[in-house]
Amino acid sequence: MLSKEAAAVRESLIEHGLETPMVDNGLSRAEKRERIQGLMAEVAGTLGLDLSDDSLIDTPARIAKMYVDEIFCGLDYNEFPKIAQIENKMKLEEMVKVRDIGVLSTCEHHFVTIDGIAKIAYLPKDTIIGLSKINRIVRFFAQRPQVQERLTQQIMVALQTLLETDDVAVHIDATHYCVKARGVMDEQSQTETLALGGVFKTDPIRRAEFMA
Ligand SMILES: Nc1nc2c(ncn2[C@@H]2O[C@H](COP(=O)(O)OP(=O)(O)OP(=O)(O)O)[C@@H](O)[C@H]2O)c(=O)[nH]1
Numbered sequence: 691m692l693s694k695e696a697a698a699v700r701e702s703l704i705e706h707g708l709e710t711p712m713v714d715n716g717l718s719r720a721e722k723r724e725r726i727q728g729l730m731a732e733v734a735g736t737l738g739l740d741l742s743d744d745s746l747i748d749t750p751a752r753i754a755k756m757y758v759d760e761i762f763c764g765l766d767y768n769e770f771p772k773i774a775q776i777e778n779k780m781k782l783e784e785m786v787k788v789r790d791i792g793v794l795s796t797c798e799h800h801f802v803t804i805d806g807i808a809k810i811a812y813l814p815k816d817t818i819i820g821l822s823k824i825n826r827i828v829r830f831f832a833q834r835p836q837v838q839e840r841l842t843q844q845i846m847v848a849l850q851t852l853l854e855t856d857d858v859a860v861h862i863d864a865t866h867y868c869v870k871a872r873g874v875m876d877e878q879s880q881t882e883t884l885a886l887g888g889v890f891k892t893d894p895i896r897r898a899e900f901m902a
């Protein structure tokens with residue numbers, strides 16, 4: 691059973707057309723690991739690597755565990771963080787802004803690293819969210835194959851749903867290793883993406899305050 695928060699966030703993403711494209715193949719986590727282990731052994735063998743070498747022998751199993759339990763575990767809503775929300779008894783109205791949140795994700799086109807930082811702000815309404823939960827929500831959606839634009843939007847919609855307000859802004863600045871380490875091999879370029887909701891979209895002063 692999914693938590694109430696996980697189910698609500700998933701429903702919102704589907705409604706907004708922002709859910710990661712997925713099909714339910716009915717496999718358990720153990721079955722996924724086992725199958726990926728076999729497939730990665732095929733990949734390594736096809737590349738001509740000697741999988742009997744003592745350094746390589748466990749690589750297919752390591753990759754299977756890494757995909758299912760680590761870098762792609764955010765595909766499973768059972769991993770959605772436990773959310774601590776408190777009533778806004780203090781009647782806070784001013785912006786809460788969290789900067790320099792580490793973002794480590796994986797590009798869905800090449801399955802290599804996206805490495806960046808996020809800045810997130812919201813204007814409290816009836817509830818306030820535990821600060822660390824903002825970082826955890828970022829991590830949950832980062833632990834999927836991603837494009838940066840969708841990641842940015844998913845985080846915004848998740849927070850809008852949980853905080854019951856449109857007034858949420860998300861900015862991500864990241865290095866794509868598929869651009870840096872292969873392909874065009876550009877070592878410098880950074881990609882910035884922005885998702886603005888509510889007053890952050892309609893009020894230039896709020897937007898400037900967020901971007902500052
Ligand atoms: N919009 C967007 N594009 C991304 C992201 N991550 C990777 N890409 C791009 O996805 C595109 C895939 O393009 P293709 O031409 O199919 O792939 P490719 O031949 O490997 O392209 P090159 O990277 O140019 O060598 C590339 O331009 C990537 O830079 C992302 O988060 N957002």
Ligand SMILES: [Zn+2]
Pocket residue numbers: 797798799800801802866868869
């Ligand atoms: Zn890529």
